[in-house]
Amino acid sequence: MxxxxxxxxxxxGYVTGLLGPNGAGKTTTLRMLYGLLKPDGGSIEVDDxxxxxxxxxxxxxxxxxxxxxGLYPRLTSREHIRYYGQLRGLSAAELDTATKNLIEALGxxxxxxxxxxxxxxxxxxxxxxxxxxxxxxxxxxxxxPTNGLDVMATRAVREVIRxxxxxxxxxxxxxxxxxxxxxxxxxxxxxxxxxxxxxxTPDEIRNQAGVENLEDAFVALAGQEQHEQ
Amino acid sequence: xxxxxxxxxxxxxxxxxFRDRRSFYSLAIGALIGPLLVGxxxxxxxxxxxxxxxxxxxxxxxxxxxxxxxxxxxxxGIDIIDAPTNPQEAVRxxxxxxxxxxxxxxxxxxxxxxxxxxxxxxxxxxxxxxxKVSRVRRLLGAYSAEIGxxxxxxxxxxxxVATALTVEDVEISSAQQRAAxxxxxxxxxxxxxxxxxxxxxxxxxxxxxxxxxxxxxxLINPVPKSELVIGKWFAAAMVATGGMLVTxxxxxxxxxxxxxxxxxxxxxxxxxxxxxxxxxxLPMALMAPAVQIYLASFxxxxxxxxxxxxxxxxxxxxxxxxxxxxxxxxxxxxRVLPIAGQYLLATDVMGGKAPGPIWFIAAAxxxxxxxxxxxxxxxxxxRSEKIVIGR
Numbered sequence: 041m042x043x044x045x046x047x048x049x050x051x052x053g054y055v056t057g058l059l060g061p062n063g064a065g066k067t068t069t070l071r072m073l074y075g076l077l078k079p080d081g082g083s084i085e086v087d088d089x090x091x092x093x094x095x096x097x098x099x100x101x102x103x104x105x106x107x108x109x110g111l112y113p114r115l116t117s118r119e120h121i122r123y124y125g126q127l128r129g130l131s132a133a134e135l136d137t138a139t140k141n142l143i144e145a146l147g148x149x150x151x152x153x154x155x156x157x158x159x160x161x162x163x164x165x166x167x168x169x170x171x172x173x174x175x176x177x178x179x180x181x182x183x184x185p186t187n188g189l190d191v192m193a194t195r196a197v198r199e200v201i202r203x204x205x206x207x208x209x210x211x212x213x214x215x216x217x218x219x220x221x222x223x224x225x226x227x228x229x230x231x232x233x234x235x236x237x238x239x240x241t242p243d244e245i246r247n248q249a250g251v252e253n254l255e256d257a258f259v260a261l262a263g264q265e266q267h268e269q
Numbered sequence: 270x271x272x273x274x275x276x277x278x279x280x281x282x283x284x285x286x287f288r289d290r291r292s293f294y295s296l297a298i299g300a301l302i303g304p305l306l307v308g309x310x311x312x313x314x315x316x317x318x319x320x321x322x323x324x325x326x327x328x329x330x331x332x333x334x335x336x337x338x339x340x341x342x343x344x345x346g347i348d349i350i351d352a353p354t355n356p357q358e359a360v361r362x363x364x365x366x367x368x369x370x371x372x373x374x375x376x377x378x379x380x381x382x383x384x385x386x387x388x389x390x391x392x393x394x395x396x397x398x399x400x401k402v403s404r405v406r407r408l409l410g411a412y413s414a415e416i417g418x419x420x421x422x423x424x425x426x427x428x429x430v431a432t433a434l435t436v437e438d439v440e441i442s443s444a445q446q447r448a449a450x451x452x453x454x455x456x457x458x459x460x461x462x463x464x465x466x467x468x469x470x471x472x473x474x475x476x477x478x479x480x481x482x483x484x485x486x487x488l489i490n491p492v493p494k495s496e497l498v499i500g501k502w503f504a505a506a507m508v509a510t511g512g513m514l515v516t517x518x519x520x521x522x523x524x525x526x527x528x529x530x531x532x533x534x535x536x537x538x539x540x541x542x543x544x545x546x547x548x549x550x551l552p553m554a555l556m557a558p559a560v561q562i563y564l565a566s567f568x569x570x571x572x573x574x575x576x577x578x579x580x581x582x583x584x585x586x587x588x589x590x591x592x593x594x595x596x597x598x599x600x601x602x603x604r605v606l607p608i609a610g611q612y613l614l615a616t617d618v619m620g621g622k623a624p625g626p627i628w629f630i631a632a633a634x635x636x637x638x639x640x641x642x643x644x645x646x647x648x649x650x651x652r653s654e655k656i657v658i659g660r
């Protein structure tokens with residue numbers, strides 16, 4: 041069992057970080073949130089809609105960047121965005137505007153009409169992000185969005201996350217990197233071995249662990265052993 | 270059911286598939302292999318038949334029977350050439366196909382009206398030469414009968430007295446037989462085209478998506494799983510239909526150039542037969558991709574899926590071969606069995622005795638029902654968690 045008891049609330053206009061070492065249950069938690077895994081118990085609500093029984097209604101309100109970007113090598117960036125936009129029922133005009141905005145927000149002008157095969161990791165993440173945001177979702181789930189990205193790409197992703205927050209959207213992202221979370225999050229949920237071990241603002245987390253440094257707090261809460269993996 | 274969304278899914282699969290060189294080639298091969306084989310084999314048979322018509326007969330000891338040699342020479346398509354010095358050695362080593370040897374005492378015995386021996390040196394283990402050798406044997410027999418008749422007349426006996434039996438040759442030559450076999454293989458090629466052309470897109474859009482990790486983000490879209498599966502199935506089914514149409518029209522074009530008359534075969538295969546064959550086989554273009562998508566959805570990788578496809582294609586191949594060897598006769602239940610039903614209808618069409626439309630509808634209905642069953646099974650598979658997190 042990857043996730044045992046994980047409860048938290050992510051608010052509109054806030055960036056919530058799901059922090060935990062590898063294998064803590066972050067991806068499993070997110071997969072349950074976006075309806076790909078069914079929890080054995082408990083409940084999930086998005087914008088007051090219960091996931092159980094209404095998975096499509098919930099998915100309607102989500103924009104998700106999963107664990108693996110999962111692109112189609114033979115399609116261009118624009119075709120990726122168009123495919124997901126059309127699947128979500130966007131009109132041609134809506135799709136046009138959305139694509140323009142995304143090209144600008146993510147800095148994709150140079151890669152928009154290139155086929156994805158051969159893209160760098162950063163470029164792939166941009167395409168996956170754009171595809172996830174095309175329908176202007178209120179709630180955004182990002183599974184380790186900056187994992188393996190270089191500095192420039194990481195900065196671009198952070199920029200987008202801040203922008204989404206500024207627009208009053210609800211952003212939930214997972215990470216095992218301390219700096220990432222402390223740089224962005226208003227609220228941190230620390231999970232380890234499928235349990236929530238801490239939940240609060242960065243200051244509250246530090247107080248709870250009784251240490252000055254957030255990284256020390258993470259180590260203290262998540263357990264030294266696991267963190268070294 | 271949102272048809273626009275299904276169309277979006279199918280269109281993406283087509284774009285993806287046609288940009289892939291591997292899948293494009295496999296598509297082309299799948300659609301062309303049947304017509305190419307039919308054309309090639311029919312041509313070979315016609316060619317063999319023609320070479321059998323023009324026979325060069327090496328004769329040793331021509332001077333011993335000048336009358337026989339000149340009679341042979343006058344027969345249509347016969348050329349007399351010089352024989353090698355050692356006939357048996359030459360035939361054994363394959364230098365020449367056969368040799369006719371006329372011994373020195375031929376004239377002597379012939380003049381005394383005694384049976385004059387002639388040797389026909391050939392290697393009976395070489396099947397491909399049998400047509401030629403037996404033709405020569407028949408010619409020699411004909412000469413013998415002609416001379417015999419003349420001798421009887423010279424002695425005042427009616428030749429019919431000596432003819433107790435007249436055997437009328439109703440010949441099914443090997444050329445005819447082979448032409449018939451290939452002709453009857455056409456349904457097999459047409460049905461197989463559905464499987465081979467849909468294979469790539471069916472595996473790439475399911476197992477391929479899993480392998481690339483693109484299935485998980487796709488499933489997060491608020492699209493009913495049934496629409497996803499139908500979209501993917503429709504993409505493959507249209508490719509299979511196209512493949513079948515290409516195969517069938519090329520085969521029709523090839524057959525229009527085969528000189529059936531020359532082959533001594535009475536086959537007709539025109540637009541009417543082709544469209545009836547299409548009516549019989551088309552349900553397979555709907556069913557084959559449904560089964561393929563279901564099987565491929567179990568596979569985690571493209572390669573794994575391809576090995577399943579390899580096994581799957583054995584089913585129509587074996588069924589088609591069995592239907593060639595053992596005509597089903599009157600077993601009505603076989604006629605509504607998918608694949609077997611299509612073959613039986615096709616065989617009837619090829620034989621020029623198509624059954625009533627009710628049989629076409631019955632066979633098609635069963636195939637379509639099976640397609641629907643596999644689509645719903647695949648949908649179920651797509652709804653389960655296993656499709657994302659493995660088995």
